[in-house]
Amino acid sequence: GGSIWSNEASGTFGEKNNLVDFNLQDNEQGSFYIALEHPLPFIPNLLIASTTLDTDGSTTLTESFEFDGETFDVNVPVETTFDINYVDYTLYYEVFDNGLFSFDFGLTGRDFDGDVTVSSTVEGASTDATISITQIVPMLYVSTIVGLPGTNLNLFANGNLLSFDGHTLYDYQVGISYELIDNLAVDVNLTAGYKAVKLELEDIDDLYTDVEFSGVFAGVVVHF
Secondary structure (H helix, E strand, O other): OEEEEEEEEEEEEEEOOEEEOOOOOOEEEEEEEEEEOOOOOOOOEEEEEEEEEEEEEEEEOOOOEEEOOEEEOOOOEEEEEEEEEEEEEEEEEEEEEOOOEEEEEEEEEEEEEEEEEEEEEEOOEEEEEEEEEEEEEEEEEEEEEEEOOOOOEEEEEEEEEEEEOOEEEEEEEEEEEEEEEEOOOOEEEEEEEEEEEEEEEEEEOOEEEEEEEEEEEEEEEEEO
């Protein structure tokens, strides 16, 4: 499956007790996933999903700001590039699936890999500071699908959650899917809905964030 996500970005980030609102810009992001399901009862299914959170922002500082050992003075215009990607590796079980209703739960290992850069130019002198993230965090995973009898439509919702040791991470998406093709060889569903990602990080590789991305998405799912 894959989708295009048009989201609004908001929030603050920086180092401890020194978070700044950089007026993050809205953007369009892409995501995709592949899942492997099987009939073996005690072996979990596998889901691998990739998501990109990429945006820019700028502001004029109202107080001095430290980032990755660099100090940016008050009243200085600064720019940022927020480029965080993650891959979810999820092991899950189908608890219930009768064709009209399904419910899955499992565990996700979210593998973060990205950079956050803050830069400024004052009287021709440039200052750049970058914090890179390479961390894996565990999360709970749930998913459900509800079919609408007599139609080619399904309602769905899924998400991941972690709240531990100062971190609050979650993502969810809710939407509707339409069965465009349904036969023995392949199923094709068109999907649309709303998705949100929350990143409240407490000292991951010296980065502190309270950022949220949210907006509508549209995509396609192919089932072999």
